[in-house]
Amino acid sequence: QRVLHLAEMCRRLETEEEKVLPFYPSLLAEGEQRDARRVLEETPTEPLAQAMWDYVGLERFWQRFNKAKLEEQALERERAALSQRNQRLRQLLRQYLAGISITQEMLGQPNPL
16 A cells, blocks of 8 residues: 555656656557556456556656666766766867977077077
8 A cells, every 4th residue: 555655646746748648658569558458457366466466556656767777877878978088188188288388498499589
């Protein structure tokens, strides 16, 4: 019963768009979708299936949780790539500045100016 209460609470926090649009587009054919719906509507008879039935309401929560985890991993990869690019640009900038800077040694040598 606590699981159902949690599922209801999560459902109330969804935006209107999240409530209306499906979370993921289904890859099943129309007949397969009908079969899946029929199986989900049947009352399970096996003990394990009956225990799992109590947690069906959290399916959308776990979908969103997994999507958030995937986005987190993608952002972490992007951050690492940007950090690496930043280091490379800093290295190129240091090389450029070293090439245009004038040192005391250069001033002490004869020059055409």
